[in-house]
Amino acid sequence: MAAAQIVWFRNDLRLAAQAAVRAAAAAGPVVAVYVLDDATPGEWRIGAAQRWWLHHSVAALAADLRAMGGALVLRRGVPGDVLPEIAAATGATAVHALRAVEPWAKAQEAAVAERLDLRLHDGAYLAPQGAVTAGGGKRYRIFTPFWNALLKQMPPPPPAPAPMIRFAAPPPSETLADWHLLPTKPDWAGGFNVWTPGEAGAHAALDAFAANVRAYDHGRNLPAEALTSRLSPHLHMGEISPAQVWHALHSAAGDHALPFLREIGWRDFAAGLVDQFPDVATVPGRSAFARFPHRDAPYDLAAWQRGRTGYPIVDAGMRQLWATGWMHNRVRMIAASFLVKHLLIDWRCGERWFWDTLVDADLGNNSLGWQWIMGSGVDSSPFTRIFAPVGQSEKFDAAGRYIREWVPELAKLPDAAIHAPWQVDAATLAAAGVRLGDTYPKPIVDHAAARARALAAYASLRT
DNA sequence: TGAAATGTTGGGGCG
DNA sequence: ACGCCCCAACATTTC
Numbered sequence: 001m002a003a004a005q006i007v008w009f010r011n012d013l014r015l016a017a018q019a020a021v022r023a024a025a026a027a028g029p030v031v032a033v034y035v036l037d038d039a040t041p042g043e044w045r046i047g048a049a050q051r052w053w054l055h056h057s058v059a060a061l062a063a064d065l066r067a068m069g070g071a072l073v074l075r076r077g078v079p080g081d082v083l084p085e086i087a088a089a090t091g092a093t094a095v096h097a098l099r100a101v102e103p104w105a106k107a108q109e110a111a112v113a114e115r116l117d118l119r120l121h122d123g124a125y126l127a128p129q130g131a132v133t134a135g136g137g138k139r140y141r142i143f144t145p146f147w148n149a150l151l152k153q154m155p156p157p158p159p160a161p162a163p164m165i166r167f168a169a170p171p172p173s174e175t176l177a178d179w180h181l182l183p184t185k186p187d188w189a190g191g192f193n194v195w196t197p198g199e200a201g202a203h204a205a206l207d208a209f210a211a212n213v214r215a216y217d218h219g220r221n222l223p224a225e226a227l228t229s230r231l232s233p234h235l236h237m238g239e240i241s242p243a244q245v246w247h248a249l250h251s252a253a254g255d256h257a258l259p260f261l262r263e264i265g266w267r268d269f270a271a272g273l274v275d276q277f278p279d280v281a282t283v284p285g286r287s288a289f290a291r292f293p294h295r296d297a298p299y300d301l302a303a304w305q306r307g308r309t310g311y312p313i314v315d316a317g318m319r320q321l322w323a324t325g326w327m328h329n330r331v332r333m334i335a336a337s338f339l340v341k342h343l344l345i346d347w348r349c350g351e352r353w354f355w356d357t358l359v360d361a362d363l364g365n366n367s368l369g370w371q372w373i374m375g376s377g378v379d380s381s382p383f384t385r386i387f388a389p390v391g392q393s394e395k396f397d398a399a400g401r402y403i404r405e406w407v408p409e410l411a412k413l414p415d416a417a418i419h420a421p422w423q424v425d426a427a428t429l430a431a432a433g434v435r436l437g438d439t440y441p442k443p444i445v446d447h448a449a450a451r452a453r454a455l456a457a458y459a460s461l462r463t
Numbered sequence: 464t465g466a467a468a469t470g471t472t473g474g475g476g477c478g
Numbered sequence: 479a480c481g482c483c484c485c486a487a488c489a490t491t492t493c
Binding site: 220221329330333337372381383384385386387388391392451 | 464465466467
């Protein structure tokens with residue numbers, strides 16, 4: 001009789017198109033394990049919003065396994081210690097997992113491989129790390145050539161359905177409730193009910209988006225419309241694979257799906273940066289940025305975090321993030337630009353806030369996004385790009401619907417007035433019940449002055 | 464996956 | 479009717 005096989009679940013919480021599950025099931029009876037490790041990642045331990053998601057996603061996977069006659073074994077600790085214990089208790093001879101890119105994930109893998117037969121499989125990304133290269137085997141640092149080269153390797157292998165699994169007798173498990181992943185006092189997750197974590201929820205989101213994917217190229221910039229996929233947390237947790245997304249959308253819309261699939265390409269690209277530059281989350285790609293004159297401004301940072309900057313589009317985005325664990329990507333760019341340009345606050349402060357508040361927090365995507373906005377990445381543009389928050393608001397939320405949803409105290413302002421209430425005459429403000437500095441903040445910085453200050457800060461890097 | 468400054472053009476008011 | 483000017487609208491350049 002074949003020896004038991006451990007499936008070490010990480011950010012790959014699915015049963016279909018999951019190479020570790022498939023390989024383990026083919027080799028012997030399966031012991032399915034999830035290890036909650038807050039020690040190895042250090043400051044990059046899973047953030048508060050994502051812990052909520054993790055709770056529900058692990059619960060969904062456990063339920064799916066139970067329905068197949070199995071179980072999910074839950075343990076807190078360091079995988080390099082926990083998995084050998086489970087192997088000893090079950091007689092398992094091998095551990096199967098999907099290969100990950102984060103530095104702490106690699107450290108976990110190394111520690112497990114030191115003591116057990118660790119079999120790493122691909123499938124968390126469209127292409128394995130290092131498979132997309134220029135002539136000479138050089139890996140890309142700039143997205144567009146990376147994407148063109150990746151496209152030549154597409155489509156990805158067709159996803160396989162969940163295999164038949166024979167389960168080994170599971171060792172004792174901790175209970176999910178003991179992990180205290182959900183917020184209690186206060187319970188701030190009321191607005192998170194827009195999400196359905198888990199493999200089934202991921203496929204429901206994919207199916208819904210497939211019907212709309214042709215509208216994505218245009219609609220993705222309109223935060224008031226539901227025309228983005230909202231797949232990011234599902235992809236991050238691995239409830240669905242990028243290959244599954246590729247095949248579903250390409251069969252639904254053919255090449256009309258490419259503008260969206262390009263974003264999945266960005267995810268691969270970001271993972272490639274983490275794989276090549278493990279400190280991309282904290283170290284600017286351009287060394288001159290080490291001496292950028294950031295402001296230490298805790299009051300301004302708090303105003304940004306709580307959606308009280310006085311710029312309605314920024315505040316709407318930050319409040320959507322706080323309430324739902326997610327922010328529309330167009331608004332992420334506007335809000336992030338505001339923090340690092342208008343407030344001159346260190347991009348890593350914003351990055352850490354997003355890490356704690358986003359359900360889709362992902363080391364590669366988050367680091368790449370913040371370095372892109374800062375202009376500190378190795379691929380950054382040669383000029384200083386300062387988003388004009390009012391201009392962006394008028395362009396992408398012209399009717400103010402997004403602002404009205406998340407900044408209700410401005411809801412009664414006319415469309416033309418809602419983007420910059422400090423420029424509105426007193427009678428209009430009074431008619432809408434708005435008292436600046438009372439019911440809604442005055443802008444914490446003047447745009448023109450803040451823009452000039454930011455340009456000077458960037459210019460100082462060139463001396 | 465910008466914004467602001469600068470340049471160009473064409474319609475309309477007006478002497 | 480014509481030329482001139484203003485300026486909005488659009489395009490290009492520059493940071």
